[in-house]
Amino acid sequence: MVDEHVPPFRNRVGKKRSPSPWIFAFIFLFFTGALFAIFLRSPLSKIKKIEVTGNQLVPAEEILARTQLKKGVSFFGVQSEEVIERLSALPEIEQVRVKKTFPDKISISIREKEHAAWFETKEQKRFPILSDGTILSHRLLSSQQNQIAFTDWKCSDPLLKSAVREIAKLPDSIKRTIRKVKPVSDHRDQVEIWTDRYHRIFVRVEDLSQKMSYYPSFFNHPRGTLFLLESIWFIPETSKRAS
Known part of the structure; x- marks a missing residue:
């Protein structure tokens, strides 16, 4: 009579649940973020070349000083809109364009007033x-x-x-x-x-x-x-x- 109340043993071998895809996504994001953080701290993310063109009245040295750009500064820390705003305040300058070329080049194109x-x-x-x-x-x-x-x-x-x-x-x-x-x-x-x-x-x-x-x-x-x-x-x- 006791045996009738004992549920039969079920063999679960071969029916293990597969890991959730969210685990793989979390692992991927974790290592991607870690690698990106390492990249930001490495010399690879620093500005190596700054190009200024179109300027005649305003010296390139003054342009760089006003924008606070220099080699070794973080490439990702440069905000194009901020650079344009600072240079547009000069009375000689009519238009400014800033181009960031990954991973380490900043190009500033100046058009001065006549x-x-x-x-x-x-x-x-x-x-x-x-x-x-x-x-x-x-x-x-x-x-x-x-x-x-x-x-x-x-x-x-x-x-x-x-x-x-x-x-x-x-x-x-x-x-x-x-x-x-x-x-x-x-x-x-x-x-x-x-x-x-x-x-x-x-x-x-x-x-x-x-x-x-x-x-x-x-x-x-x-x-x-x-x-x-x-x-x-x-x-x-x-x-x-x-x-």
């Missing part, structure tokens, strides 16, 4: 002027560049910015001939322009970009003075001496 001319002080110090008329008084030019010089001006003169903006509108074929732009003391609305063709031109600032379009027709004229005012006339240097 450098239209340079401003010369009484002490003959030269500073760049952007096409919007902004004088970069913190950017001393070490050598004279083949660009238009604004001389005898005061930095605060509102006519200066207007003149720069008008000059920036000119085609390159005309801008390349201009060497110097000066204010006219007895006619505050006018400027005196000197060219590499030994011509002196008087024109009102508000008409500058329009009236200077006539200048190419005087390219082959001898030395002299050209008036681009209500009427247009030219006085050769010899005629001036004769008078």
